[in-house]
Amino acid sequence: MNLDDLSVSDVMNADVKTVNEDSNIMSACEVMHKNNIGCVIVVTIAGDGTPVGIITERDVVRILSKQNPGLLHFALWKIMSKPLVTVEQSASMSRAIRIMANEKIRRLIVIKNKKMVGILTQKDIVKIIEKNPNLPVEFHGENFSSGLKEISARFDHFRHSKILPDL
Numbered sequence: 001m002n003l004d005d006l007s008v009s010d011v012m013n014a015d016v017k018t019v020n021e022d023s024n025i026m027s028a029c030e031v032m033h034k035n036n037i038g039c040v041i042v043v044t045i046a047g048d049g050t051p052v053g054i055i056t057e058r059d060v061v062r063i064l065s066k067q068n069p070g071l072l073h074f075a076l077w078k079i080m081s082k083p084l085v086t087v088e089q090s091a092s093m094s095r096a097i098r099i100m101a102n103e104k105i106r107r108l109i110v111i112k113n114k115k116m117v118g119i120l121t122q123k124d125i126v127k128i129i130e131k132n133p134n135l136p137v138e139f140h141g142e143n144f145s146s147g148l149k150e151i152s153a154r155f156d157h158f159r160h161s162k163i164l165p166d167l
Contacts, residue, residue: 012118
């Protein structure tokens with residue numbers, strides 16, 4: 001198995017948690033905490049589920065660091081990260097990883113026929129590596145981003161630390 005043969009739909013998470021764009025940061029934090037996730041996708045209030053932005057743990061820290069309690073009540077559309085970067089569900093994992101590396105992002109919205117069908121995160125990539133330990137070798141080369149090098153190195157360290165006894 002290699003990254004060109006593996007499609008985004010094989011790795012993505014179809015259970016995308018969303019909040020309406022008129023919700024506030026506390027609503028987003030509640031969804032993240034309840035679901036033990038690091039981001040929520042912000043969707044239009046029109047009710048059609050159209051994604052318009054993302055709120056991540058990093059966004060929450062950025063907002064809280066301003067020490068302005070009023071920001072907690074701002075509508076998400078004012079403070080969300082945008083525009084969203086997307087990938088077709090039929091795209092190869094190799095393509096998705098290149099997009100993430102080029103855009104310097106950790107999450108991609110997965111679409112089919114311009115509709116959101118899932119999310120792909122760096123965590124999902126690590127899980128697929130864990131299931132296929134020889135897969136990281138295929139990341140190496142000119143398109144192997146520093147972020148993915150770090151993930152691969154940490155995984156190798158973890159894998160070897162669980163196998164080799166302490167000396």
